[in-house]
Amino acid sequence: MxxxxxxxxxxFAALLFLISLGLNIILGVMGILxxxxxxxxxxxxxxxxxxxxxxxxHVPPFFLYVSLLSGLAGVGIVGFLMEKSLIRFMYKxxxxxxxxxxxxxxxxxxxxxxxxxGGQAYYASAPFELLGxxxxxxxxxxxxxxxxxxxxxxxxxLIWLFMSxxxxxxxxxxxxxxxxxxxxxxxxxxGLSTFAFVLGAGLAxxxxxxxxxxxxxxxxxxxxxxxxxFIVVVVGGLGSLKGALVGSLLVGFTRSFGIAVxxxxxxxxxxxxxxxILVVKPEGLFGR
Amino acid sequence: MGxxxxxxxxxxxxYSLIFIALLFIPRILSIHDLMLFEYGITFAIVGLGFxxxxxxxxxxxxxxxxxxxxxxxxxxxxxxxxxxxxxxxILIPAALFFSMVLSIIFGFVCVRHTKIFFSILAxxxxxxxxxxxxxxxxxxxxxxxxxxxxPTLFGMSFKGxxxxxxxxxxxxxxxxxxxxxxxLVMKGIVxxxxxxxxxxxxxxxxxxxxxxxxxxxxxxYSFIISGMFVGLGGALWTFVNGHVTADLSHxxxxxxxxxxxxxxxxxxxxxxxxGAIIFTYLKLYAMGNTQYWMxxxxxxxxxLVLLLPNGIAGAFAGLWTKIKKGVEET
Numbered sequence: 211m212x213x214x215x216x217x218x219x220x221x222f223a224a225l226l227f228l229i230s231l232g233l234n235i236i237l238g239v240m241g242i243l244x245x246x247x248x249x250x251x252x253x254x255x256x257x258x259x260x261x262x263x264x265x266x267x268h269v270p271p272f273f274l275y276v277s278l279l280s281g282l283a284g285v286g287i288v289g290f291l292m293e294k295s296l297i298r299f300m301y302k303x304x305x306x307x308x309x310x311x312x313x314x315x316x317x318x319x320x321x322x323x324x325x326x327x328g329g330q331a332y333y334a335s336a337p338f339e340l341l342g343x344x345x346x347x348x349x350x351x352x353x354x355x356x357x358x359x360x361x362x363x364x365x366x367x368l369i370w371l372f373m374s375x376x377x378x379x380x381x382x383x384x385x386x387x388x389x390x391x392x393x394x395x396x397x398x399x400x401g402l403s404t405f406a407f408v409l410g411a412g413l414a415x416x417x418x419x420x421x422x423x424x425x426x427x428x429x430x431x432x433x434x435x436x437x438x439x440f441i442v443v444v445v446g447g448l449g450s451l452k453g454a455l456v457g458s459l460l461v462g463f464t465r466s467f468g469i470a471v472x473x474x475x476x477x478x479x480x481x482x483x484x485x486x487i488l489v490v491k492p493e494g495l496f497g498r
Numbered sequence: 499m500g501x502x503x504x505x506x507x508x509x510x511x512x513y514s515l516i517f518i519a520l521l522f523i524p525r526i527l528s529i530h531d532l533m534l535f536e537y538g539i540t541f542a543i544v545g546l547g548f549x550x551x552x553x554x555x556x557x558x559x560x561x562x563x564x565x566x567x568x569x570x571x572x573x574x575x576x577x578x579x580x581x582x583x584x585x586x587x588i589l590i591p592a593a594l595f596f597s598m599v600l601s602i603i604f605g606f607v608c609v610r611h612t613k614i615f616f617s618i619l620a621x622x623x624x625x626x627x628x629x630x631x632x633x634x635x636x637x638x639x640x641x642x643x644x645x646x647x648x649p650t651l652f653g654m655s656f657k658g659x660x661x662x663x664x665x666x667x668x669x670x671x672x673x674x675x676x677x678x679x680x681x682l683v684m685k686g687i688v689x690x691x692x693x694x695x696x697x698x699x700x701x702x703x704x705x706x707x708x709x710x711x712x713x714x715x716x717x718x719y720s721f722i723i724s725g726m727f728v729g730l731g732g733a734l735w736t737f738v739n740g741h742v743t744a745d746l747s748h749x750x751x752x753x754x755x756x757x758x759x760x761x762x763x764x765x766x767x768x769x770x771x772x773g774a775i776i777f778t779y780l781k782l783y784a785m786g787n788t789q790y791w792m793x794x795x796x797x798x799x800x801x802l803v804l805l806l807p808n809g810i811a812g813a814f815a816g817l818w819t820k821i822k823k824g825v826e827e828t
Contacts, residue, residue: 237614241614243614243617243618245753296804299804303807305558305613306552306558306756306764307803309558309560309614309617309756310756310757310760310799310803311799311800311804313753313757313796313799314796314797314798314800315796315800316796317792317793317795317796317799318792318796319796320792320796321790321791321792321796322793324789324790325793433750437622437625437749441622444615444619444622448614448615474633474634475633477629477632477633478626478629478630478633481622481623481625481626481629484622485607485623485626488607488619492611
């Protein structure tokens with residue numbers, strides 16, 4: 211049984227990692243905490259669910275898995291529009307306005323989801339069922355969960371390579387370290403900020419798309435992941451990629467074992483652990 | 499400011515006139531509108547408390563729903579488990595006490611940080627309370643929440659009276675009294691040396707520390723006072739609403755508290771009061787007329803942030819200054 215809990219912990223962690231990575235990139239580069247991140251995640255889920263249902267069983271299974279990328283692309287576009295129309299006016303404003311603007315965007319997007327997809331649930335379990343189950347040391351486990359972990363691992367590696375090896379990534383890190391200096395060096399802050407927001411939003415959309423084969427997309431789909439994402443960001447440290455990884459693992463395992471051992475207080479337990487870490491190390495595990 | 503100063507200041511004349519006008523509100527408004535107005539007044543108390551932290555101390559909490567919920571659940575829990583103590587003169591101090599306890603604990607963790615970290619931390623802690631209220635179903639009623647009966651007041655029983663009658667009679671004046679006291683107390687706090695110290699911390703933390711203000715401790719005091727006001731608002735709100743749910747501690751509800759404070763304008767003492775009342779009507783109007791009310795509210799918020807950053811009261815104050823300047827110049 212413990213193998214299953216461990217794997218579940220890794221699965222939660224994989225999803226949380228994608229979400230908090232997006233939150234952290236946006237937070238690091240733009241200094242804005244995106245309260246609408248959960249809604250972007252939900253939009254990713256709805257787009258992917260809608261495409262999977264439309265494709266149905268007429269296409270080769272391979273396309274179903276490729277279609278999960280639609281969450282990434284679609285929400286990337288939504289992120290692009292959002293940054294161009296709203297977020298970009300916020301860079302010079304104070305914290306109150308930045309948070310309230312994304313809060314307004316959250317409410318707006320929740321109803322946009324309702325307008326487009328209505329109030330019903332979208333079941334898109336085909337990719338989950340097609341992969342079947344695998345046998346791990348005598349335990350039956352859905353292969354799709356392993357697939358999600360694999361994708362998250364790839365995404366994490368790509369982001370890490372991108373941030374540390376490419377020129378664009380280094381420029382993004384420069385902005386997050388010292389925005390003024392980066393401006394002084396002549397970096398295209400406007401363009402790079404748009405890019406960072408699109409990237410962060412896309413990751414949230416990808417996470418939403420990956421989840422939707424396992425659980426139906428509903429209204430209010432993004433509320434819970436957003437809170438977990440916040441905990442990861444706070445525990446791991448603001449704007450730190452390593453923090454996002456370690457924080458996701460911590461939250462993922464706490465949740466998985468918490469559900470197994472104390473199902474009633476799994477959530478409070480999580481907050482308790484986060485609280486203790488913050489009292490001992492206020493800036494988070496990898497904060498600066 | 500002494501009593502003579504108060505009489506001479508036109509501001510206090512306006513306050514007194516508004517107070518007298520408020521005494522006659524139950525005769526003017528229909529019961530439905532009056533209930534809405536009472537929601538507005540409870541949120542005005544919440545806004546007053548919240549603004550001590552946001553407007554005067556410069557800390558933005560996205561988790562003040564937690565103290566609202568504490569006030570509300572204090573009332574609901576006493577109703578359920580200790581019905582013999584279910585009387586307003588016990589309930590209000592109890593709500594103040596429990597919201598104080600919670601804001602001491604949460605505040606202690608939060609005030610170690612400022613800015614965005616403070617906001618997320620306050621948010622996460624309020625979600626901790628939400629999780630507890632939501633999960634401990636057999637104690638708190640979970641997502642169904644708890645029903646709240648009518649309380650007694652100094653031995654006066656309201657048995658046999660229906661809620662609307664209770665709300666339009668005794669309770670309205672009780673609420674108005676609590677609001678007036680809160681208003682005066684908060685006015686006293688922000689004009690006291692303590693209030694000025696908070697504003698100094700808001701404007702320049704380093705300088706405040708250098709002149710001997712204990713920054714973190716003052717922030718904690720501000721946090722606690724603000725939490726108690728919000729808790730009081732929560733307790734008073736409960737009787738109007740008649741029902742409490744775990745959602746009160748959810749961060750989206752905290753966001754609404756921030757929203758109404760900004761709507762009125764957090765740079766001005768009276769701003770949150772104006773904001774609370776307008777928000778109550780705006781939300782109900784939007785909910786009554788479209789199923790996409792969040793779209794309306796969210797859109798309004800975005801327009802507000804982009805075009806009217808000082809809120810409604812702030813915009814009027816700005817207009818007033820301009821007019822005065824224009825008059826003086828001609």
